[in-house]
Amino acid sequence: MDDTSALRLQDRVVHLVDDDAELRHALRQSLELEGLSVVCHAGAEDVGDLPLRSLYGVIVSDIRMPGMDGLDLMRHILGIDPTLPVVLITGHGDVQMAVEAMRAGAYDFIEKPFAANRLFSVVERGLEKRRLVLENRSLRTALEGGDELSSRLVGRNPAIQHLRAQISAVAETDADVLITGETGTGKEVVARALHDYGPRRKGNFVAINCAALPAEIFESELFGHEAGAFTGAQKLRVGKLEHANGGTVFLDEIESMPIDLQAKLLRAIEGRSIERLGSNRQVALDVRFVAATKSDLNNNPAFRTDLYYRLNVITLEIPALRARRDDIPLLFFHVAREARARYRREIPAITPQDEAGLLAHDWPGNVRELRNVADRFVLGMWSGFGRNPEAGVETGSGHLSDRIDAFERAVILAEISRNGGALKPTYEGLGISRKGLYEKMRRLGIKASDNEHGS
Template identity: 50%
Template sequence: MTDTSDPVPVLIVDDDPSMRAALRQWIRLAGFETREVATADQAIAQLNPGFEGCVVTDVMLEGEDGMSLLRRIKDLDADLPVVLITGHGDVPMAVDAMRAGAYDFVEKPFDPDHIAEVVRRACDKRTLILENRSLRTQLEESAGLESRLIGASPAMQALRQQILHFARTDAAVLITGETGTGKEVIAQALHDFSPRQGGPFMAINAAALPEAMVEAELFGHEAGAFTGADRQRTGRIEAASGGVLFLDEIVSMPLALQPKLLRVLQEKKIDRIGGTKPVEVDIRLISAANIEPAEAVQSGRLREDLLFRLNTIELRVPPLRERGRDALLLFDTFLNRFAVQYGLEAPVTSARDEAFLQTYSWPGNVRELRNAAERFVLNAPVSPQPLETLVTGQRDPSAALAGGGLKELMDAYERNLIEGALRRHGGRISDVMNELNLPRRTLNEKMTRLGLSREQVGQSDAAES
């Protein structure tokens, strides 16, 4: 039998109590769990496309016969195995049933070992079908997520795996990362790839609302609760019931409201302003912070007990400067999207542009990169400029190299790559070697030829032996 932690269920359908009892005994002795019903309608009520086992049914049932039940099961799930029990005179009907998609039929009287073997094979087939479905779903979800969270760096690959795994749970998630890294995109993905995908996704930025409005926005109010409250208003938490509430910049939530949010998470109830009785809610809370949560607790901006409720799962979004060549991939994607959006030809990036993409620190992260791509597309037909100039407003003296020969372009490209790596890693040569996949001797030769040293990024040689 299939190796599973719990016994695989087998649904027995027979209107003869003695036959049900016999089948129950033989099938349970073979290591399966049995569920028993007498009619076709009762059988359909027990089944769904995720049913893990098989169905064993008599052909001749009181009321609706086994052939009709087979057709209904195939409409529910064409891959659910159905084993038919037949009398001698029912064999032609059973043959027709096999043509209609039945897994097998067993003629009465039958050997208990034979029925057990047929059930075992049917359940093994069902297990394989469900495993293949699950794998196909995972592949489809992974492809869908890759189109939202673009990046081939190990950090992004790991983040996508975490999202798909944690999306299936209902645990609270705290997303941390710098401004512009895509925290709301991740929150939306956690909703869209979860069992709550059919429910609402309610997003609110705690820092964007005046403090006086936050409580009413989150919890709602009754008519007459305060001046100007002329009618009842449903708060964002209540409106998110059945789905996901995303609270961005959670550390900006007023301290006075944090105990109320904690109560919602603990008791699954809210109190509207001016209300007299709690309202039950069913939400999954996803929050985001652009500073370290521990730092927010130490500075008195976030209650520690609330943090323990928020970060059952904590996802860290890496800044763009830590994502290697992802900047190139993202920029190319945005470039083509904006070219289509504005009906323009996608401009070609130069070697200097690509070097800048990889070496610039991108303090605004993906949001800044996206803006740069849009400006690059719009400026190209009328006022083409190096990407570095568009982003920083500075014209580097080496910009003249953009029109130079291959050697000059390659030197500029290498210089920007190595200088950027030195800056990112604080002058630690071993880390620069790992990022650029260069041996120490080759790196030293290139740095000497290009006039680069660790002192240029304010580092001393004491850090390396």
Template identity: 50%
Template sequence: MLNSVIVVDDEASIRNAVEQWLSLSGFNVQLFARAEECLAQLPPDFPGVILSDVRMPGLSGMQLLERLQQLDAGLPVILLTGHGDVPMAVEAMRNGAYDFLEKPFTPQHLMSSLGRALEKRQLVLENRRLHEQADLKVQLEGTLLGMSQGLQQLRRQVLELAALPVNVLIRGETGSGKERVARCLHDFGPRAGKPFVALNCAAIPEALFEAELFGHESGAFTGAQGKRIGKLEYANGGTVFLDEIESMPLAQQAKLLRVIQEHKLERLGANQSIEVDLRIVAATKPDLLEEARAGRFREDLAYRLNVAELRLAPLRERREDIPLLFEHFARSCAERLGREAQPVSGAQLAQLLAHDWPGNVRELANAAERHALGLASPNQAQAADGQSLAAQMEAFEAQCLRAALRQHQGEIKGVMEALQLPRRTLNEKMQRHGLLREDFLAP
């Protein structure tokens, strides 16, 4: 239950009396003598009620109501009025005020009005939160494409973790979309308006690593001309994405650990520490703890980075996402080049589904762009050369069955309806492809 109340009144005796009543009843109270001060310090989505006098120097209670209605029409405002102000207060309620109390009022009357107003505010904020979550979910579905259970679970995890102030480790093969997931963790969280800095640890020469991350002062080393802001300092307030973190030199791992622990860094050649507020999202192919046991990675840093972990399934383990992804990449390429989108034939789709995609989504995107240009992609040519049409169609049928079984979590009736197959035919096809209902049941 919400319990925050802002009291705006130019009379100190009224402010103090109301504060005493409310504090004794467990309310969190803020006091302001002027409406301008209240507006300057009011946070977005304030979780409470505004209690304001009508007649005040500067902005009146009526003008404050008007400003608050513009900022947040769902914020309850209760007006405190003198006897002669009642007609004015009634008019204010028509303009959006929640209630008015005529002075002098009793604590019981005040508590009753506040209780109702806080209940309304709680409903407004909860409804607003649900709408925002639904909007974010729709936006994320358009960013992390896929209908497989794995992708649906990944989107749920990303939305949950995006709002939390924790470091995240992303595990996945090359080309599986680790940077895109890291970007979503940033864009769908409270740091979205701050910098997102991506750094590939395997692409930086070891001699330049420290300067790249931490920056340097003028003359810190030979060739250090002028002061340079490092990537970590530049990302202050935002997110740093460290791809292939397993490639980071051990010496820099120790310095990164210190930044995470102390929220401070020092440029090369400097003696003064700089405070930084960072979220670290790291990505790796191997298991960092195994790397630590082999002496190639600091175990303490591995634990600091892996507060939460996201695992990205390779494309071969979520083949039902291939048609949607291929169509998306091909259409995007065609639009970018001003060309008409090329249709995908059944034989081409079977070839796509039969391929193992060792390069994952990156390789699929390349194949889709070649398709949009009217070129045969290498994987399609290989699939066509190595398999007969019958074999390709068999592979396509097996993938359709797997996708339906995953979607309906092994529920046979749903699979029959989705694929428009009688029970006996479905059983025969599942048996021929070695598919067992039990393998697709929900955990």
């Protein structure tokens, strides 16, 4: 069982701090009747000894107490862990003080007298926020403790694990490689990994985007030219293929290469030599060719069949993000963590609606699109996919029943992913029966994991 599946409902605890014994007893009873574990404290002093950074819980404290009051306790707690929810109980005259405390980081405040279900509602929301924070920390630890290739190609899905294994096996060879995958899946990341983990790591990695080079300078950029080879060629220019000697040439979007240059590239790959424009002298090439495409080259009439077979010594296929949805929460946190470092902003709490939206989205832009969403999320500029801010759920499009099914499916998938594939904590967390979860999974086409735990 991994770290993210270790947070269970029975681990949740509410630490109740109040010097009024009768009120403590009454609040404890009401919360325990709702199924929560409650630990009571007559004063604030011993709360500071709790393992606050790892605590799966919420602190509920009265403001006015002898010794350390609720505000001082809150400041102490938030100084150790600013994400731990602290709920303050206030008297009528303390409301303004509580509002100021919320600005200083308190999670919420409840004014006396209050109904028991009001406290339970606030505590439940606080516990959900805390669970997400602790899971994010577990994911961060897992990522930081992994090998370097796993931090480049993040994921636990079998397809991405297989891809990492292929890279590890192929990197040490000199075989030419064709990388296939949709836009934004990370083809250059794979190409760089092949270079960095192979014997050519000390040589140059030269990336050429075949779709970005104007046709009139394409040949000169690849093969170089002698001085005077054409109008404007005032001095010798070393081409990109020659510049990569001892290293790796990455030909991205190779399907965009002009057809007349494909024959010349084929000769360069087969002979491992080139001629600069305006020269008859062969220049030896000691390079590895890695090409990438988002289309089917074998059925592309604008691409030479012989060049396709020459490049296609080894093919590495990168799965689309929608084909490994179970990796989306892990990958989203990874790129959000990178955004946090770039923008020096804390990662906001991820709500269940956010998770459901991430899992339900089709990701046509794949990891590149996910990275952009994570940037906006960290900057506080992302409000979900097609979300109605007033309703707080995914609205989508189509018939109402289809929208409801899509949202319900996304929520269940998010909960299953959160629990590491375990179904028991999933139906407990969703507040439904085991039979109810299985019926919904069957109706919505959700397949149970082969290695589910605690089901």
